[in-house]
Amino acid sequence: MSIKLDSTLPDFTAQATSGKSVTLSELAGNKVVIYFYPKDHTPGCTTEGQDFRDMHEQFLAADTLVFGVSRDSLRTHENFRAKQSFPFDLISDADESLCRLFDVIRQKQLYGKQYEGIERSTFLIDREGVLRREWRKVKVPGHVAEVLEAARQLG
Numbered sequence: 001m002s003i004k005l006d007s008t009l010p011d012f013t014a015q016a017t018s019g020k021s022v023t024l025s026e027l028a029g030n031k032v033v034i035y036f037y038p039k040d041h042t043p044g045c046t047t048e049g050q051d052f053r054d055m056h057e058q059f060l061a062a063d064t065l066v067f068g069v070s071r072d073s074l075r076t077h078e079n080f081r082a083k084q085s086f087p088f089d090l091i092s093d094a095d096e097s098l099c100r101l102f103d104v105i106r107q108k109q110l111y112g113k114q115y116e117g118i119e120r121s122t123f124l125i126d127r128e129g130v131l132r133r134e135w136r137k138v139k140v141p142g143h144v145a146e147v148l149e150a151a152r153q154l155g
Contacts, residue, residue: 002103003123008130014069014098016089017077022067024129031064031151032125035138036104038118040072040080040090044140048120049084051144056087063127064151069093070118104136124150 003009013023024032035052037045052059052066059066066088072080077090091098099105099118108117120140124133124147133150135143 014091016091033066035122036069048140062151
């Protein structure tokens with residue numbers, strides 16, 4: 001099963017930094033941004049996280065919660081979050097259940113070797129848990145500002 005635009009997402013619970021458990025249904029009343037990224041402590045992922053960090057107050061002003069997701073462990077996430085001073089939590093999806101739900105696992109190639117990895121993707125969910133926007137194959141420059149604008153327009 002994978003998700004579709006303008007449809008209600010199935011409820012899910014995931015483990016996040018700060019010892020938190022994130023359950024989608026418990027976030028009702030807020031808009032939610034979930035961004036998937038390949039790996040902690042890598043250049044593109046660091047820049048993307050820093051952009052979300054730097055605009056975090058503006059997301060909060062737009063009643064929007066932000067969560068980053070990768071397959072890294074909670075321990076790696078905690079280190080990455082602390083080093084970059086991220087004010088939002090990172091979700092560990094080691095079993096790929098969220099990655100599969102949002103259909104972000106893709107065949108990738110690095111140095112001639114094929115592997116399965118996360119395609120950089122962002123999703124905007126409205127106050128009722130309905131998926132309203134998705135960005136796939138994300139290029140980092142300017143992306144977070146575009147997501148913020150979409151969150152503001154969602155009202």
